Amino acid sequence: MTVNLPRFARPLGIGAVALIVEYLLLGTQQFANALTLGAIYALIALGYTMVYGIVELINFAHGDVFMVGSFLAMWIMTTIFGLTGPVTNLVNLVGLLAIVMLATMVGMGLIGAFIERVAYRPLRHAPRLAPLITAIGVSFILQNIIATAFGPSPVNFPQIVPADKFALMGARIAYLNLFIVIMAVVLMIALQVFIGRTRLGRAMRSTAQDREAAELMGVDINQTIAITFFIAAALAGAGGMVQGLYAGSIKFDLGFFVGLKAFTAAVLGGIGNTTGAAIGGFVIAFVEVYATVIGYTQWSEVAVFTVLILVLVFRPSGLLGQQLGERA
Amino acid sequence: MKYGKLGALGAAAVLVLSACSGSATTPPAASSGSGASSAPVGSAPASSGGAVTPGAWCVGGTVKIGTELPMSGGETANGVPTENGVELLVAQVNAAGGVAGCKLATNVQDDALNGVHDPQTGAKNMQTLVADASVMGVVGPFNSGVAEAEIPISNGAGLLMCSPANTANAVTQPPDGDQYRSAHPDKISYIRTATPDSIQGPSAADYLYKDLGKTSVYIIDDTETFGVGVGDSFEAEFKKLGGTVVKRDSAPKSTTDYTPLFTAAAAMNPQGVYLAGTTPTGMGLALKQGRTVSGMETIPFVGPDGVADLGPGGTQGATITIAGAAAANVYGTVGAAHDLASGSTFVADYTAKFGGAPGAYSAAAYACAQIIVASLTKAAATATDLASAREGVRANAVNSANTFTTALGTLSFDKYGDNTKPFISFYKTDMTAAGGKGDWVFVKQESFTDPNAP
Structure with missing residues (x-):
């Protein structure tokens, strides 16, 4: 007899334990930093894991989709709204953030679906290696398009959120950090609801389980896969926008390492598992910040990828891997 | 398509260049062009007459200063204004009668490959410059990585290089610097005006x-x-x-x-x-x-x-x-001079000739060319052929006992070829x-x- 816990109890438990350990080791200030970074990683990791869940493709272009998202958000802010500095009126600020985020997410979603249509769909029945190499090709194409359009140097991202901070338990935390974390959590909950409670979400889950059977049951496979890519790219676009807001400058090769780290997060959480990807993002960010705190910044990447290797060796299906049956 | 465009860019850069060297024959602003900044030329005894018959070493009446810089693609803004500094001095020296009656020209080499500086291209260019016996000295390269590929070649051939822009320590200083000049450790061939990192x-x-x-x-x-x-x-x-x-x-x-x-x-x-x-x-x-x-x-x-x-x-x-x-x-x-030597007319001369402000390394390239001209003026007294003139330029320029009056001020170089001040x-x-x-x-x-x- 096994105890029948609600199915979200285990991930919630793992997440809560991870957060408490992080907080105790980092202290409030660095915890806030790690949480913000983790939110960005999680948004990207979700895209890796969704795409893998549904077509079993490691979409190596996803990090660059994230990068394109930050450039798209930058372009919308500067060219369409003419923004350069902080917006002090709270109502205007919230409105602008909402509009820019929505536009970025829709724009990136369309780009993601387009990439799937031209680069991956023709290869859906090709050997597994073919789409993987196409993905690497798409990654280079995206990087070079952006490098040509915006130049290879870092590009300024308008800081529309004022740099104000509030005091919390001995730390000074910027409102921007709060916004990023809340936004990421809202998007993740929305994704869970979408996958779990809607017709399209059900179509995604069934396609992930058995594509042919789903097709026989009347699920439009092409549409479902396109929607998966749309959502994955939209989340990456949101991540790209907050990365720009947080860092203040963006660069055409930004997506490469962030993408690798988010991929690590997805594997850590159990690739194909959306909750796992989110938790993985926060854990990877924690490892990175902790390496900094103890004074080994130059080893932070080594630490992150050591985690990847350890997971692959000792727990190939990731932290929440046993739920693979419910992936997507 | 992409290469076609790059090729066109390169061709455009070459056109710009030939336009520059074409105008080099016109003396800028009469004799005021050779003001205080080119004092070593004016003070050379042989050039005072302006119509001196060149010595036997000056084959064909013209010798060259080589330039080895990234001139095309994304590097145009680095190389072209720097090269212009050399063209300016060459024009001024020719207007004043040349070096001991010997006219100057330039041999322009571009080390940009597909628009980015490239050490292999630089090495190939250096071989071209070495093979051109009338090249007395080379101004360049722009990038330290290119210099590391070129110095062994110039050192083996005994051809002087003067870089206006290299800053990596390894270019000159041991242990790497020793390796680059291992062909003739006693005869260094490279000096630089820029400041090591x-x-x-x-x-x-x-x-x-x-x-x-x-x-x-x-x-x-x-x-x-x-x-x-x-x-x-x-x-x-x-x-x-x-x-x-x-x-x-x-x-x-x-x-x-x-x-x-x-x-x-x-x-x-x-x-x-x-x-x-x-x-x-x-x-x-x-x-x-x-x-x-x-x-x-x-x-x-x-x-x-x-x-x-x-x-x-x-x-x-x-x-x-x-x-x-x-x-x-x-x-x-x-690591560069902000102020030019007092009394230098370099900026005014440059602007008059090229119709725009000098680039960050134009004055340094001009100074490098001044060092080559001053060394050649000295060498001309004893040179018998192009090879001995080239060797004389190298020996005079790297001699740490010599000082040079340039647009950047008075310069001298230590045993590694670095600026002493x-x-x-x-x-x-x-x-x-x-x-x-x-x-x-x-x-x-x-x-x-x-x-x-x-």
Whole structure:
């Protein structure tokens, strides 16, 4: 007899334990930093894991989709709204953030679906290696398009959120950090609801389980896969926008390492598992910040990828891997 | 398609070039062109007449100064204004009758491959210049990596190179420098007017400690050769002065979030920050994010020329563009002379000839050409053929007993070919300059001797 816990109890438990350990080791200030970074990683990791869940493709272009998202958000802010500095009126600020985020997410979603249509769909029945190499090709194409359009140097991202901070338990935390974390959590909950409670979400889950059977049951496979890519790219676009807001400058090769780290997060959480990807993002960010705190910044990447290797060796299906049956 | 376009670009650059050398035959602004800046030429005894018959060494009545710079694609802005400095001197010398009656021309080589400087292309160009017996000396290259590929060739052939822009220590100094000149260790073939990178670190430490009066500092480097190098030399000098380095971090350029680093450093209350690296390798982001951390908002940030990127013609560089308001109270060192020698008419001459302000290294290239001309003037007295003239130029230029009057001031070179009194210029940001967009403003210039020199 096994105890029948609600199915979200285990991930919630793992997440809560991870957060408490992080907080105790980092202290409030660095915890806030790690949480913000983790939110960005999680948004990207979700895209890796969704795409893998549904077509079993490691979409190596996803990090660059994230990068394109930050450039798209930058372009919308500067060219369409003419923004350069902080917006002090709270109502205007919230409105602008909402509009820019929505536009970025829709724009990136369309780009993601387009990439799937031209680069991956023709290869859906090709050997597994073919789409993987196409993905690497798409990654280079995206990087070079952006490098040509915006130049290879870092590009300024308008800081529309004022740099104000509030005091919390001995730390000074910027409102921007709060916004990023809340936004990421809202998007993740929305994704869970979408996958779990809607017709399209059900179509995604069934396609992930058995594509042919789903097709026989009347699920439009092409549409479902396109929607998966749309959502994955939209989340990456949101991540790209907050990365720009947080860092203040963006660069055409930004997506490469962030993408690798988010991929690590997805594997850590159990690739194909959306909750796992989110938790993985926060854990990877924690490892990175902790390496900094103890004074080994130059080893932070080594630490992150050591985690990847350890997971692959000792727990190939990731932290929440046993739920693979419910992936997507 | 892409290559076609690049080819067209290259062709355009060549056209621009030939236009430049074409106009070189017209003397600029009559005799005033050879003012105080080209004093060594005017003072040469043989050239005073202006119609002297050249010696037998001057085969065909013309010898050449080679230029080896990146001239096309994205590097056009680096190479072309620098090359123009050489063209200006050649025109001035010819207008004054040449060197001992021997006219000058240029042999222009481009080391950009598909628009980016390329060491292999540079090495090939150097072989071309060596094979052209009438080339007396070469001005260039622009990039240190290219120099490392070229010096072994010029050293083997005994052809002088004078770089206006190379700053990597390894180019001249042991152990690497020794390797590059292993063909003829006793006959070095390379000198440079630019300041080695190792001097930027200590000079910045001096500035932060003495001029700004800060006694504790946080150092962050970008893990690259240049960044770690300036970081180490900064740290050594700052400690020697009695200052405290509260923390030293190395963050690779792939770092996307510097906030945790600065949060940890801020807890140790440094009075200043040294950004050991360049803006594209993360220091721009480090500056921007570092400023958002409590305790880091207003303290001085200091960086090398990778941070104090003055931009073309001294306009606003990428650091200020990226960091925005965070760029306030930032200081930078640049390993080049800001002021030209007093009385130099270089800027006016350059503007008159080329219709625009000189580039950052135009004056240094002009100075390099002045050194070649002065050395050739000396060598002409005893030279019997092109080979002996070329060797005479090399021997005179690298002789550490010689001094040269140039547009940059009086220069001499040590046994490695480095400037004995390298220039460091200090800049700081002024956020009210450039119509409120902010710009780097010049603070002071010094001749700085590396306290940690080998």
